[in-house]
Amino acid sequence: MNNTEAQTSIVQRSEFGKRLKASMDLYGPLCVGIDPHRKLLAKWGYNVDAQGAELFAMRMLQAAQGRAAAVKFQMPMFERYGSKGFAALERALFAARQMGVITIVDCLRGGLPTTVSALADAYLKPDAPMLADAITLLPYYGFRSLTNLVGDALENGRGVFIASVTSNTEGISLQSAIRQRGDFPGQTVAYGVAHAAQNFNDGVEGMGSVGLIIGATIGQWMKTSGVDPSVFTGPILSPGYGWQGAEAKDLKTVFKGTKGNVLVTVSRSISSKGPEISDLAMATESIALDVRQALYEAMEENDKEGVPEPPTHTDNDGHDPALSAANLADGHPPVSTPSTPHQLHPQQVTQHQSYNRFLISDPNRRSRII
Numbered sequence: 058m059n060n061t062e063a064q065t066s067i068v069q070r071s072e073f074g075k076r077l078k079a080s081m082d083l084y085g086p087l088c089v090g091i092d093p094h095r096k097l098l099a100k101w102g103y104n105v106d107a108q109g110a111e112l113f114a115m116r117m118l119q120a121a122q123g124r125a126a127a128v129k130f131q132m133p134m135f136e137r138y139g140s141k142g143f144a145a146l147e148r149a150l151f152a153a154r155q156m157g158v159i160t161i162v163d164c165l166r167g168g169l170p171t172t173v174s175a176l177a178d179a180y181l182k183p184d185a186p187m188l189a190d191a192i193t194l195l196p197y198y199g200f201r202s203l204t205n206l207v208g209d210a211l212e213n214g215r216g217v218f219i220a221s222v223t224s225n226t227e228g229i230s231l232q233s234a235i236r237q238r239g240d241f242p243g244q245t246v247a248y249g250v251a252h253a254a255q256n257f258n259d260g261v262e263g264m265g266s267v268g269l270i271i272g273a274t275i276g277q278w279m280k281t282s283g284v285d286p287s288v289f290t291g292p293i294l295s296p297g298y299g300w301q302g303a304e305a306k307d308l309k310t311v312f313k314g315t316k317g318n319v320l321v322t323v324s325r326s327i328s329s330k331g332p333e334i335s336d337l338a339m340a341t342e343s344i345a346l347d348v349r350q351a352l353y354e355a356m357e358e359n360d361k362e363g364v365p366e367p368p369t370h371t372d373n374d375g376h377d378p379a380l381s382a383a384n385l386a387d388g389h390p391p392v393s394t395p396s397t398p399h400q401l402h403p404q405q406v407t408q409h410q411s412y413n414r415f416l417i418s419d420p421n422r423r424s425r426i427i
């Protein structure tokens with residue numbers, strides 16, 4: 058690879074993270090989940106079929122546009138209608154692109170490398186029929202089974218979210234299991250996933266493009282999981298808030314010390330307020346505010362524990378004029394400062410120093426997040 062190619066590759070590899078971060082800076086850390094549950098379609102007065110799912114998706118998109126950083130489509134809830142369901146998802150994704158909304162397709166897939174490579178053709182390559190900005194993946198065939206697919210995503214300026222600690226409490230028994238051999242022996246399954254994902258983000262300025270899924274419901278299991286979200290520099294997609302029971306205090310516990318890279322995805326707590334777009338919009342705005350406040354306080358938690366806070370330069374309202382929405386919309390990259398040491402389990406420190414190296418310590422982050 059020559060220098061220009063290498064440069065292009067670096068730009069492409071960081072593109073999704075930069076776009077998502079700019080959107081989070083503009084609209085806050087909420088992702089609106091578009092899950093056309095059959096009960097909701099009936100409640101909204103739609104047919105329980107592909108057309109109903111599409112109409113539902115279009116309404117949710119309108120409520121999300123300008124109020125949330127991204128939307129997440131629940132793929133199996135379209136797939137259940139067969140080819141018509143896929144066509145509905147295709148059109149909803151096309152509409153989202155036209156509206157400038159960042160899209161995640163929650164396909165939660167995993168498999169042998171050659172098999173999952175087909176997902177890049179379906180969702181991530183420029184001529185993909187269901188082109189999305191990112192997809193979700195399951196790592197339980199081993200993280201390396203996903204390596205080529207992750208590479209395809211990055212080379213096309215797109216991203217992935219890989220399940221590390223899922224929001225269903227049953228998941229923790231598998232995810233906190235200790236690896237017996239292979240990569241990361243002696244560490245939990247979830248830790249190995251987080252570390253392998255972080256490797257892709259190392260060296261990327263600002264937020265990376267390889268994300269994790271960490272449920273907001275699993276506060277009591279965080280230590281057991283072996284995962285420390287505060288040292289991860291890619292985006293973290295967090296389901297579980299609202300309908301599944303997680304509250305603001307849980308976001309503060311799970312994401313203590315994170316640096317503006319948590320994207321909370323909320324579906325039923327918004328869609329259950331439909332079908333009126335004004336009601337959906339109100340629910341979106343209200344949840345967006347609560348989530349933003351909770352994550353801001355989660356960031357502060359770490360500051361209280363002695364991590365020095367760099368000086369901020371704000372105007373009287375506490376906003377940094379240099380980081381106005383317009384400025385960020387112009388694509389100005391986030392400012393990074395050198396990393397700050399973080400507490401890890403001693404075994405983790407010796408074996409996996411690099412997991413700890415890339416804290417995003419952003420002097421302007423307060424004013425950007427508030």
Ligand SMILES: O=c1ccn([C@@H]2O[C@H](COP(=O)(O)O)[C@@H](O)[C@H]2O)c(=O)[nH]1
Binds near residue numbers: 163296297298
């Ligand atoms: O660990 C996970 C991974 C994915 N999800 C998905 O997120 C949404 C949550 O919807 P709510 O209605 O806000 O509960 C849904 O699509 C799940 O399949 C998850 O919940 N947990």
